Amino acid sequence: MKKLIFTSVLMVSMLAACSEKDTNTVEPDQPQQEQQSNEQQGTENQDGASGTTQEDTVSSVTQAEALNTIKEQLGTDLAIDLPNNLPLSKGAFLTATTTATDKQAEILFLESKDYIAVNDAKLKNASAATTIAKLTVKLYDSIDEASKQVAYEDYSKNGGQQVAIGHNLTGYQDAGAGSLWTGWNEGRWALATRTRTDNSAAGVDLAKQAVEYLESHTLPIPHENGMVHLDVYQSGNLIVWQDGKLVYTLDSIKDPMQALAIAAAFNQ
Structure with a gap:
């Protein structure tokens, strides 16, 4: 009888031990999976926060x-x-x-x-x-010859109707052949926007956008001058500047603001 009781107790102890072992084996797995998931999510959040794909x-x-x-x-x-x-x-x-x-x-x-x-x-x-x-x-034979390729103008001396274009700058408007030009000067650069005479406000708006952009971006420093023509209708954007005997010309750019951005990228 004692032997039977001892055997029964032994079997119960062994079963309890096996049950405890199984429990200890299974329970840690769940937190590990959750941890891996959280780490993966954290990595994804970091990538997203950086804004770089x-x-x-x-x-x-x-x-x-x-x-x-x-x-x-x-x-x-x-x-x-x-x-x-x-x-x-x-x-x-x-x-x-x-x-x-x-x-x-x-x-x-x-x-x-x-x-x-x-x-x-x-x-x-x-x-x-x-x-x-x-x-x-x-490349031109002389600096003077290169300088002649840049259609630089001092718009304040040309006259025309004055219009405010932001940051204490004044634009000067001149109309002709159905086009309305708004021109101004910044440093060694002469800039102008073109629109049609029946859409005069668009030329001023584009000039204001350009002035605002150039508050935080810099065009290359010309030696001696440079000119910018920006077209509201994306048909004649042109940027030209002189660097000694060299003359740089940017064209075939549809968006006028992209034209400015490309020119400014020469100075970054």
Whole structure:
């Protein structure tokens, strides 16, 4: 009888021990899974808080590499500066076509949905990429000759109707051939916006946007002068500046504010 009781107690003890072991094995797993989930969520929150996605990083690296490649493939001895960045559509890649001689270089900056190498034959197909801007840099025989290529004006001396364009600057309006120009000067730069005479307010609004933008962004310092023409109807944006015997010309840019942003990127 004692042996039977002892055996029964022993079996109960063994079962209790097994049950306790199973419980100790299962219970820690649940908190570990929760911890891994929380860590993963924290990582996702950090990525989101930074505002940087993998796609943004890839595009940024690719743009920097493309700009280096563009400069390498110019194949000219001209000391040419390039913008440090260009406005790209989300997920787009920067590419370009380049041509150069000993006195002139031309770069057509393009963006493409898929990666296309600089000067790739695919870029001969107009549908392969979209134009961002065209940069032409030309070397002249003298500083005076280069200076003549810049249509610099002192608008305060030209007269015209005065209009406030913000930050204590005054614009001077001049109309002709159905167009209305609002011009002003900042440093060595002469800037003007163009609109149609039947939409005069749009020219002033664009001038105010440009003035506000240039409060926090700086155009390259010209030697000696530079000019900016911004078009409300996105048909004639043009930025030209002199750097000694070199003359830089930016055109083929649809958005007038993007034209300013690209010019300012030469000074970053």
